Amino acid sequence: MDAKDKIIDDEQKMIEEQIQSYSKKIxxxxxxxxxxxxxxxxxxxxxxxxxxxxxxxxxxxxxxxxxxxxxxxxxxxxxxxxxxxxxxxxxxxxxxxxxxxxxxxxxxxxxxxxxxxxxxxxxxxxxxxxxxxxxxxxxxxxxxxxxxxxxxxxxxxxxxxxxNTGSKAANPAEVRRGVLQGPFMDLINDLASLPLMNELAPVSIKQRKERESEELISRFFAYSDGLDDYKDDVSPFIFRYIKKMNDEFEAEPALANSYRMNFEQMLNFVNTNFPNGFKKTRNAKTTPRARFESMAIGSYLAIKTNPELTITEDQAEDILMSPGFLKETRSDGANAKRRLTGRINFIKDALLEI
Known part of the structure; x- marks a missing residue:
């Protein structure tokens, strides 16, 4: 067996082991x-x-x-x-x-x-x-x-x-809300009801029923805590993250105040410095996920580096109307790790360069 055949044979064994490993869970x-x-x-x-x-x-x-x-x-x-x-x-x-x-x-x-x-x-x-x-x-x-x-x-x-075989599959946020109950999930649900969150990141009535605000907040925490284990697998990644954080909050209840403060600090920064919040326009009724991720996490990482950071309304408009931002937040391939880190770092870098 030559080296190429051995590599193929090893890959086949790994594939078979992966199939068997997952099958045992069902x-x-x-x-x-x-x-x-x-x-x-x-x-x-x-x-x-x-x-x-x-x-x-x-x-x-x-x-x-x-x-x-x-x-x-x-x-x-x-x-x-x-x-x-x-x-x-x-x-x-x-x-x-x-x-x-x-x-x-x-x-x-x-x-x-x-x-x-x-x-x-x-x-x-x-x-x-x-x-x-x-x-x-x-x-x-x-x-x-x-x-x-x-x-x-x-x-x-x-x-x-x-x-799920209904007219519309139950979405991951609804599923996680039911099976991942715990102190961290309680925090996510609580933050989703904040008036400022709903003002800056509005969702439609239909999206509210489907827990879109909770989905946005879950992504904020999961992505801002690090993407080392992220493999372009949004739902499993966030599921594993919330499960882990429920355990950490159980062991150390004071974490809840720290995470709440970080989220509210980010909301206050966006409210002060971006006139339209996370919306594309002042009167928009919904919030694009890619835009929220970019602005929320990028802003959070920037103010971690510079807590005194502020920008003018013109500077905010220049950032959000720039070809670079529009390119980074387009929908195609939005969940690929490269695209995700790209849109987060775009806002962070743009803010820190002002």
Missing amino acids: DFYTSEYTIEILAQKVKDNEYTVPDYQREFTWDDIRRSKFIESILIGLPIPFVFFWLNEETGKLEIVDGSQRLRTIEEYLSNKLKLKGLDRLALLNGTHFKDLTIARQRKVLNRSIRGIILSENTDIEARIDLFERI
Whole structure:
């Protein structure tokens, strides 16, 4: 075997070891449930919907069309659960909107509307079906995938993002809020409610429900504490960081005051020196992530070096309107480590050179 073949063989062994190592983290089994049983368990609160599940946002038409799919026999996606070792209950990983819609329909709380294929059912409830049709609906089965209590937490986070099959996957900030509860996560949630944070970095109503402010703050702390272990893997990187910081805050509660002070000092600097805050324009209603990361972390690192730093409004405009800043904060490849460090260092260097 020549040197080139040996390198290829070694790489193949490493690939196989990586696959086997990750596969051992996943433990699950499948089960079949009738729609009648699923609805009854939802009604009896036998299933729990953790915080990382986004709010129930399906409107009546979307719920009606899901019921229409059941009635005409279209395939229904699997429902994913995780077995909570402490309570013995199944937590709904993906499928809460489907399960709650089923329960509402069978309880006659949902009146169908907006149907095309079964238009004659518009304005009707489950009780309006014939008894024979009701039985067919009740006896229809849906397959459940149950992740066991042995499935390690980081693997579950990965699975939450991969297997979510709703109209929109539960985003990482929602997931972390549910499974990474602790003193550091408490600080993130608290800072997200600061009036100055919401003024300088506004988010839409939809983004607020999806915890966008918490996502911005999580990135601020994770990136400003160092990117040595970052490998262009935003969600896993921030997950590992918050998990570690929860432990550190537990061991040393005084850290909370220090981190809060750093964040608020950064907010005050941006408020004083950048007229539009993190927004592109004065009346903007949302905050681009790349822009926030660049300005927030760059400003934080600059005032760490020079606590007395101030700039004029004209200087701020020159920085933010410069071709260099616009290039560094464009969206393509935004999470690559080179791009991330580039936009952070651009603001830091620009401020320190004034």
